[in-house]
Amino acid sequence: xxxxxxxxxxxxxxxxxxxxxxxxxxxxxxxxxxxxxxxxxxxxxxxxxxxxxxxxxxxxxxxxxxxxxxxxxxxxxxxxxxxxxxxxxxxxxxxxxxxxxxxxxxxxxxxxxxxxxxxxxxxxxxxxxxxxxxxxxxxxxxxxxxxxxxxxxxxxxxxxxxxxxxxxxxxxxxxxxxxxxxxxxxxxxxxxxxxxxxxxxxxxxxxxxxxxxxxxxxxxxxxxxxxxxxxxxxxxxxxxxxxxxxxxxxxxxxxxxxxxxxxxxxxxxxxxxxxxxxxxxxxxxxxxxxxxxxxxxxxxxxxxxxxxxxxxxxxxxxxxxxxxxxxxxxxxxxxxxxxxxxxxxxxxxxxxxxxxxxxxxxxxxxxxxxxxxxxxxxxxxxxxxxxxxxxxxxxxxxxxxxxxxxxxxxxxxxxxxxxxxxxxxxxxxxxxxxxxxxxxxxxxxxxxxxxxxxxxxxxxxxxxxxxxxxxxxxxxxxxxxxxxxxxxxxxxxxxxxxxxxx
Amino acid sequence: xxxxxxxxxxxxxxxxxxxxxxxxxxxxxxxxxxxxxxxxxxxxxxxxxxxxxxxxxxxxxxxxxxxxxxxxxxxxxxxxxxxxxxxxxxxxxxxxxxxxxxxxxxxxxxxxxxxxxxxxxxxxxxxxxxxxxxxxxxxxxxxxxxxxxxxxxxxxxxxxxxxxxxxxxxxxxxxxxxxxxxxxxxxxxxxxxxxxxxxxxxxxxxxxxxxxxxxxxxxxxxxxxxxxxxxxxxxxxxxxxxxxxxxxxxxxxxxxxxxxxxxxxxxxxxxxxxxxxxxxxxxxxxxxxxxxxxxxxxxxxxxxxxxxxxxxxxxxxxxxxxxxxxxxxxxxxxxxxxxxxxxxxxxxxxxxxxxxxxxxxxxxxxxxxxxxxxxxxxxxxxxxxxxxxxxxxxxxxxxxxxxxxxxxxxxxxxxxxxxxxxxxxxxxxxxxxxx
Numbered sequence: 001x002x003x004x005x006x007x008x009x010x011x012x013x014x015x016x017x018x019x020x021x022x023x024x025x026x027x028x029x030x031x032x033x034x035x036x037x038x039x040x041x042x043x044x045x046x047x048x049x050x051x052x053x054x055x056x057x058x059x060x061x062x063x064x065x066x067x068x069x070x071x072x073x074x075x076x077x078x079x080x081x082x083x084x085x086x087x088x089x090x091x092x093x094x095x096x097x098x099x100x101x102x103x104x105x106x107x108x109x110x111x112x113x114x115x116x117x118x119x120x121x122x123x124x125x126x127x128x129x130x131x132x133x134x135x136x137x138x139x140x141x142x143x144x145x146x147x148x149x150x151x152x153x154x155x156x157x158x159x160x161x162x163x164x165x166x167x168x169x170x171x172x173x174x175x176x177x178x179x180x181x182x183x184x185x186x187x188x189x190x191x192x193x194x195x196x197x198x199x200x201x202x203x204x205x206x207x208x209x210x211x212x213x214x215x216x217x218x219x220x221x222x223x224x225x226x227x228x229x230x231x232x233x234x235x236x237x238x239x240x241x242x243x244x245x246x247x248x249x250x251x252x253x254x255x256x257x258x259x260x261x262x263x264x265x266x267x268x269x270x271x272x273x274x275x276x277x278x279x280x281x282x283x284x285x286x287x288x289x290x291x292x293x294x295x296x297x298x299x300x301x302x303x304x305x306x307x308x309x310x311x312x313x314x315x316x317x318x319x320x321x322x323x324x325x326x327x328x329x330x331x332x333x334x335x336x337x338x339x340x341x342x343x344x345x346x347x348x349x350x351x352x353x354x355x356x357x358x359x360x361x362x363x364x365x366x367x368x369x370x371x372x373x374x375x376x377x378x379x380x381x382x383x384x385x386x387x388x389x390x391x392x393x394x395x396x397x398x399x400x401x402x403x404x405x406x407x408x409x410x411x412x413x414x415x416x417x418x419x420x421x422x423x424x425x426x427x428x429x430x431x432x433x434x435x436x437x438x439x440x441x442x443x444x445x446x447x448x449x450x451x452x453x454x455x456x457x458x459x460x461x462x463x464x465x466x467x468x469x470x471x472x473x474x475x476x477x478x479x480x481x482x483x484x485x486x487x488x489x490x491x492x493x494x495x496x497x498x499x500x501x502x
Numbered sequence: 503x504x505x506x507x508x509x510x511x512x513x514x515x516x517x518x519x520x521x522x523x524x525x526x527x528x529x530x531x532x533x534x535x536x537x538x539x540x541x542x543x544x545x546x547x548x549x550x551x552x553x554x555x556x557x558x559x560x561x562x563x564x565x566x567x568x569x570x571x572x573x574x575x576x577x578x579x580x581x582x583x584x585x586x587x588x589x590x591x592x593x594x595x596x597x598x599x600x601x602x603x604x605x606x607x608x609x610x611x612x613x614x615x616x617x618x619x620x621x622x623x624x625x626x627x628x629x630x631x632x633x634x635x636x637x638x639x640x641x642x643x644x645x646x647x648x649x650x651x652x653x654x655x656x657x658x659x660x661x662x663x664x665x666x667x668x669x670x671x672x673x674x675x676x677x678x679x680x681x682x683x684x685x686x687x688x689x690x691x692x693x694x695x696x697x698x699x700x701x702x703x704x705x706x707x708x709x710x711x712x713x714x715x716x717x718x719x720x721x722x723x724x725x726x727x728x729x730x731x732x733x734x735x736x737x738x739x740x741x742x743x744x745x746x747x748x749x750x751x752x753x754x755x756x757x758x759x760x761x762x763x764x765x766x767x768x769x770x771x772x773x774x775x776x777x778x779x780x781x782x783x784x785x786x787x788x789x790x791x792x793x794x795x796x797x798x799x800x801x802x803x804x805x806x807x808x809x810x811x812x813x814x815x816x817x818x819x820x821x822x823x824x825x826x827x828x829x830x831x832x833x834x835x836x837x838x839x840x841x842x843x844x845x846x847x848x849x850x851x852x853x854x855x856x857x858x859x860x861x862x863x864x865x866x867x868x869x870x871x872x873x874x875x876x877x878x879x880x881x882x883x884x885x886x887x888x889x890x891x892x893x894x895x896x897x898x899x900x901x902x903x904x905x906x907x908x909x910x911x912x913x914x915x916x917x918x919x920x921x922x923x924x925x926x927x928x929x930x931x932x933x934x935x936x937x
Contacts, residue, residue, distance in 0.1 A: 056596075056597075056598065056599045057597075057598050060568065060569045062570070062591065063571070064571070064574075066574060066575055078548070078549050079551075080549060080550070080552070080553075081552050082552075082555075083553065083555075084555050084556060084574040084575060104550070104625050104626060105550055105629075108633070109546050109547060111546060138569070138591055138594050139594050142595070146596075159755070159757075160757070198755075198757055203761055203863065205862075279544070280543055280681070281543040281544065283679045283681060284647035284648045284678065284690075285649070287855075290935070368553045370549050372549075407868070409858045409870070410856060410870075411856070411870045411872070411889065411934040411935075412856070412936050413935065413937065415936050416935065440860055442891065442932055473541050473649035497861045497866065497893075498861045498866070500929050500931065501929075502726065502929070
């Protein structure tokens, strides 16, 4: 097929010639068996994790999965097969299985899969990083975590600690019968720790976790992020939270720090704007969406709110050069000045709503998984004025300022949500007057976003991340980030999580 | 089928480690799994797949220094490289004080977890099953989505100290969500089983369709505390959160709802919670190869036992339990219809969704009702109602129960057998517009 010379002219990674033979064999065999389209991914995942519990290391583990997944279209229906045996000889059997499944599905199906046109890219892409975290010795990672633990444990009142550093590699070689050949490598780090304080007499216990996000970046992140330096403050805040008064339920204004708001964006904007959900393709598991196609153009949020999808945001977990349909990634608005304007789509889905091209949201978590629509990084644009978080607090008469992500839950059409957080500060007459505990906030997605009346400026904008966003059957896990400024929301229902009342 | 038995793969690993590091203790987990699946939505198949894979986990211990690596690449060259990497990581690892000696030979009671009939369920049979499940929805003009997944595998644990346990298994799950085309009704049903004969596609589809039709055009009732009947899937959702708190170490450390509660009544005396590999189709050993004996965690409402790992057990001078993934909440004596009797005004809940802890001290969760929520008036279901968010202590829900269904059944997993229950003062905290 002449793929190898094309890739050799691309910049960056160099593919093992053996793998080129494998993908060529898979595609040729699929075409021979009647596939009108086929794509093949050789996919390697590696994850190394070091964990501490209190004053010692309790886990050192290295996980690797490698294999090849083949997806074919025959008579307008999909078939998929996978194997950990990445060899030319195995591709005949794999193509047999995949095309047989596709033919069986085509025999009972009515709707033909139509893929939106897409240029056949030949390219390489990899995470921009300074220090490969897989080359940092386990002992160094353990030493850093034990240093964190020592600082946490020195704080009077901290009873227990835990810490972790996971490093993730995802390498894949994608090829399709359209002529695409794309090699990509993503490196991510998931660091964190948590202090728990236990009250000696009441038996209450409260935890406080580090607010930093997992990112697509090298080891330099841990050297520059203040990971170690923040430990004492995190420990102190766990004790402060334990001894804080419990919140009184009621309607209050909320100032959400980016370290909290990112998760609310994920659930109340990221998932509702997935086209497969909106049309019922996820009804049996993740659910559907209130943001149905007939609501395109209507108000989703207040006019100061613009929410965008972006698989090119530097450092974000879902950032990559090309999706698993071979589509070049991009940035676009989902909600523009309050109005719902676009969905997340794949090549298969674009035509469902009359669009001519995919938004590049196809992803499969490993070689054994079928690619389908997964969430890109979905972020809230910073405000026009460069307001600080302190400015938002100063402008608030009666509210609660929440930092860090806690418990989360949202209904299967993404209306009713409820979140907690890590720290809660009561705001009165423009000033923080003291900490609170047991705070939860509950709202309805459109109501909540329409209540947003103040946005922090670009200086407050930062990323938060989820490594394990679940969707699909069989369930697949996706890493995704959400950037946002601090923001204020008016009149949100606050509950006491320990004392459940109406 | 696997081209090599997992026990043999494990023995290859033991030999490789012995060659490079004779003094190392080694635990190998080797599992082969063949998974097939078919997914459907909007009344037709959307994807189906067929894949097999290995999970080979190698733990090397050099005194208290320990490292673990997991791979799916079994060729001699890959394995040799991996073994050398694990040994190197173990040598570079700091001491892990919680490291325990690998287990030697143990006696495991075998149980029948493999059904050749289920193992051979192919794509055509899955499609036929789905067609049978969809028939009630098609005739009622409903939109359905669903999923069937079948596993056929073999799992083993082998150690350098003589441990050698293995078990073949099959496993299947099937679920259907049916929705009315006007978007006002939704119904769901699911089952998990290890046996082909129990994989009743038509029944799952029929119940989902019935619930979708019955739940259409729901009325709104006010949030509040209600008497509720939780069907078995909803009960299982609550129970899962109770089970996660059955951890001895957290109790001993003072961060649990069960601090100072061992031997005390923690929920209503109508409930007994057990794990028994002879009754529930769970593996008879855990990830370390520990044999799993029958356990009674809660006996007539009294907390009798908590799970405890080998390290914590040794530190506390008690017996370790092993780690369980199968549970049975014993059935009561009340027929399903009789659970509704005597309820002046209450709510029937089919299942819960997106449950998450909001307070672990009180074992309180938040979740939402979904796919079939109905008003009960004067002992009968009278109309569909809109969904709610619940904020509820799991302990309080099980403590306030006054009737337990007479069938303990598997819903979303073959490993959890749970009855329907009736309980009181259940907080339906806020309305959800989701259908």
